[in-house]
Amino acid sequence: MLGYAFMGKAHSYAFQTIKTITWPPPLEPRLIGIAGRNEEAVREAADRYGWEYATTDWRDLVADDRIGLFDNGGPNSLHAEPTIAAAEAGKHVVCEKPLGRDAGEAYEIWKRVAGTGVKHMCAFNYRFVPAVRLAREMIEAGELGEVRHFRGRYLQDWGDDPSLDTWRFDPDAAGSGALGDLMTHVVDLARFLNGEIDTVYGFAHTFLPGRRVDDAVEAAVEFANGSVGTLEATRFAHGRRNAFQWEINGTKGSLAFDMERLNELQVFRADGDRARGFKTVLVSEGNHPFWQHWWPPGHIIGWGDTFVHELHHMLHAIASDIAVAPYGADFEDGYRASEVCDAIVRGGRQAVTYRT
Amino acid sequence: MLGYAFMGKAHSYAFQTIKTITWPPPLEPRLIGIAGRNEEAVREAADRYGWEYATTDWRDLVADDRIGLFDNGGPNSLHAEPTIAAAEAGKHVVCEKPLGRDAGEAYEIWKRVAGTGVKHMCAFNYRFVPAVRLAREMIEAGELGEVRHFRGRYLQDWGDDPSLDTWRFDPDAAGSGALGDLMTHVVDLARFLNGEIDTVYGFAHTFLPGRRVDDAVEAAVEFANGSVGTLEATRFAHGRRNAFQWEINGTKGSLAFDMERLNELQVFRADGDRARGFKTVLVSEGNHPFWQHWWPPGHIIGWGDTFVHELHHMLHAIASDIAVAPYGADFEDGYRASEVCDAIVRGGRQAVTYRT
Amino acid sequence: MLGYAFMGKAHSYAFQTIKTITWPPPLEPRLIGIAGRNEEAVREAADRYGWEYATTDWRDLVADDRIGLFDNGGPNSLHAEPTIAAAEAGKHVVCEKPLGRDAGEAYEIWKRVAGTGVKHMCAFNYRFVPAVRLAREMIEAGELGEVRHFRGRYLQDWGDDPSLDTWRFDPDAAGSGALGDLMTHVVDLARFLNGEIDTVYGFAHTFLPGRRVDDAVEAAVEFANGSVGTLEATRFAHGRRNAFQWEINGTKGSLAFDMERLNELQVFRADGDRARGFKTVLVSEGNHPFWQHWWPPGHIIGWGDTFVHELHHMLHAIASDIAVAPYGADFEDGYRASEVCDAIVRGGRQAVTYRT
Amino acid sequence: MLGYAFMGKAHSYAFQTIKTITWPPPLEPRLIGIAGRNEEAVREAADRYGWEYATTDWRDLVADDRIGLFDNGGPNSLHAEPTIAAAEAGKHVVCEKPLGRDAGEAYEIWKRVAGTGVKHMCAFNYRFVPAVRLAREMIEAGELGEVRHFRGRYLQDWGDDPSLDTWRFDPDAAGSGALGDLMTHVVDLARFLNGEIDTVYGFAHTFLPGRRVDDAVEAAVEFANGSVGTLEATRFAHGRRNAFQWEINGTKGSLAFDMERLNELQVFRADGDRARGFKTVLVSEGNHPFWQHWWPPGHIIGWGDTFVHELHHMLHAIASDIAVAPYGADFEDGYRASEVCDAIVRGGRQAVTYRT
8 A cells, every 4th residue: 555644544444344344355455565755654554554564665565575456545646656666566556546647647557557467446436336336337227318418516615725735736746636636536437427528628727826736627528429518626616525416317317416425316217107306316225236245225334435345346356357447447547537637628629539 | 468378477477466475566567468479379368367458469569558568478589579669669678588599689689679768678587586686695795705616507308309399499480499598597697696707618519310409508617707617508407397506606605506496595604613514595584585575484485486576676677767687687688698608609618708 | 355464365366366377267266355353454455465345344245245255364263253154144165274273163163164055165275285186196096005104293483482472372362372273284184195093192382481372282193094103283493484294104105295395295116116215206297286287397386376276176166066175175174183183282192083 | 242243243343443443542442252143154253354253152252351341232132141241240341222122121231230330331323423413512512592392203114024034023032123123212312412201192003913013103202301292213114214313493493314314414593694594514524523533524424433433432431431421322321211112112191200
């Protein structure tokens, strides 16, 4: 594990919990080493989360032959080199999003890692929300018919404070602001649920003088399947803490979702029922995705539990030698999300061109 | 009154109800004549709604000296000529939206009518939803601080049917599809709540082969006040019947609204209260807009009642010789909404230029 | 019409609106006379609402041969005598709820009026909410299966103020407090949707020293059909303005409702759909009750419009000589609601005995 | 740990997670032994959840000197003997609810265990929902003023199936049905938030022929503080999976909650704000209960996480030698809940008498 802060905690929690919840586990994780720059903090993290050793040099992890899976939860500027090095050392790799600081870097990571033959996953954890997976399954089964619209927005509100100073506002460390942090999630779920984006019309915007990354991103988009919609990401939507909301409308029905109520999926079916309307589905039934190992129906799970499903998926891919995609995002997905994001930043009308 | 169908019924209901609800009324309406093309239908409408006579020629109304207010609820292609003629005959005029079939026609109507000195109102009735007016008052009072975002979408779902055939799908009669019908409302409330739009990035889209008007419109936008957002209008959002939803985020708070729950306003205040969240305000208190004459708190009103407020406003403007704007939309507002809509249709990035 | 205040306004609005909305109307109402104690106020009401004359003596109305329908919206103490007199003069009668100040008085009114052979309606207007009627139709059609539970509560919050002084707090004028004002509504819809109540376990309670009527009523109940539940009425639920909420659970599904969102019905069907949950039905479709004459789907109606449906129903019953019940409440329903209420007030466990 | 099924899993998850989330932990739990009747199942549970050994005889755990805390998650009939034995062996004890199968048994457990001087906790985990604790803190701080109403209902829907056969339907094993399983939770939170219950008016009911425990419980209640309300518990509310809903109304405000959205608290303040309504508070801020160690705001937690807080509280009580109550429920609370439940079952009006 590289990184002991927010993502370090979330991934450690997940590795610990896999066995308890998803029994029997595909592989039983052993938490060997964790790396981070601050010696005291990384040592505490190792103690707290149960890693066998701590180091301030991620190269120690790359060199450790006992480690089979390298999980990179560090700042964006530390995605490329360690991830590529670990893959080239034969380790499977998980890397937090955005994969690179721009599409070029993401492409480089994807191509270098894919060339090694290891499993690679870009940690778009929201694919592993039960309601999101259920949506995907319903769409795959044709329950929405032909899709007409996808609209997605990721609204947070912590950015409207000039005194904030984290690596997330440093262009070198982060690459971008709301774009890489939030819009990549929006684009990833748009692609996961509705396929490729062909054309974007939009822009990135910075509100605060002196801020060096974007604060908000706005776009109207056309999808390859003929549907159209809007995408938005912002850190300036007061009152919205983690409101990643999306809606998809098809000829046979619609789905809507809000991450602040991540256990719920709104489902509309154009089935001729006189009692017509959106159904609030509490996605917690035994026949719902990921739920076979959890609690009885109606006993909801939390945001952190998406990582349990995500890393379980990675362990399963490794154990059974199957592809991470399409239910998990691999590095190609990580790259493609960046390509759409960069097209929006270029501004105005932009056709999206994906490299292969 | 010109028009006896949907808008004819809504406006007739309103004229009848003004006295009962808003006592004492600014003027007591007398329903003199109603015009429409189908003789039988217009005669039935006169009987049903209490108009003194029916005619198949709107020129009869223009020529009738007893008529002081001409209310045009006919198809879009019948907006320009009768409205201008009525104004030139010295009658005050109300005209349904969109004012013209495009910005050019809307400009012509505005300029011709404004030149006569009569009162003119473009019937953007959603300015007269109590929750929308409350929002405007809160914004004017500075309760949101500096605005960062406006996002609006008007979602309906009746358009996804190739067999439909009404004047609303005829380019000559309607001018456009979702654009003039729905997006003008979105743009009008965007302007009402957040001021002028400077730049749009977007497009109009038609899903059904053979359909001759747009089915959906998508845009990312920049406002003159520095805020940004998205605008959308569609007749293809299955499950959304009349979901005109908007949200506005500022440095001190946020507001959100859905026309399907038009009695409610969602209010967030960044006031440091530990119990932090959006408040569901049932806009039905004695100190809320338009409510002094209605029912006790919590006893909600309906969509049709927005017309009561709107026409009451027009009667008040006439009786007191005050301007229709800014709380009502006048023909300049009708024109400006069209200018934004036409810019979106032109596609890509477009600066919006308003004629004066 | 007897009474010009809250109910006078609501009923007048309804009589005016019937023709506009429910075309053709069963009978075209002519508003002849209105009575009230305050001469100036009743005269203004006549002018405002369009009644041909005003009087301070309701006996004038009883004596007026042109009047065929007597609508009693006066205080509860004025329900018995004028209503009986009007019926004995051969007029059809509508009387506001509670029919009498207690079950004895209600029984007397029912029996005396029924003996004359006129049509009689107790104005439980909530039977005429489209969502409530839809619920009734679904239950009648067996869509809920066997009912297990009914829980209803009518929550208001204006009572928690010792300075309030209206006839509603005067035992002689009102008979009771929340009991007659609110609990009768709860009992009426409980009976309308779920049949007779056999046994009650509960009590009435007064919070404020010096208040002479009950402030809240609480009960657990058993229905004749084997289902059980709770009933509650209060004027002391801060934040609930007009929250008449009920839920009914059956072996095949459930329904839930809140009067503050009276256009919506929550519908759960135990139909085996993997997407399982309560559907928010916006009761505004062409095939929904009362909607054939209103607006397009999704364009909601208001609380006052329930009276349009109610009085239309009464006119229809008169015109076609059909029974007011079961879709409207007649005076037997008015009496039976009082019998349940009085049983709760007696306290503890009480079997409910209905006189016939 | 006694019990490896539902509660065994939930408590094991919690013990594992305490260190990761609540850093530094008050004590670092070591999972020594787990007991259960089915040898294979208990061995698998030990492997899965990380217990050092498994046994089919709970007396092994009582005899194991290394064990300082005995956690009883077995069926209700196994609460008394093992819990008392463990306490008498000097171990601190946690016991699932209901403490005993009736008030008499609960009293016996409480008195016997309290006599030993160990810490005892009755596992009413819902006291450890952040929103519930926040409610308690707001009430303690006087933010609701004088309380007028408490209404609580715990609605589930899995019971309406005659083919079900678990220990939960066996009177010997369970003691009761919805009463001990669900109504104890309702009574516990009623007491936690609003103090003692003086009088109950109600009954228990069994719907299915042949079922030997109650299916539903209904009551109207009076509290010692002068407030009144209703309490309900049922396994027959179709569509409600885990809907433990409560609302409390006071002279200064109201709170409302639904366990299916356990991260949210509805807050109404009678503060004179023109924008008046219930606020949806996402209880996930750094200054909210239990949140200092979790995720950023808006990143919600799950039902299972209430056990993390609960067992952390127990470890803290042990480590710091402080009382489990009032924020946790001790065995006196377990007993008192049973006393109220038994009074409801006796039927009709019942004063509740608590033994001391």
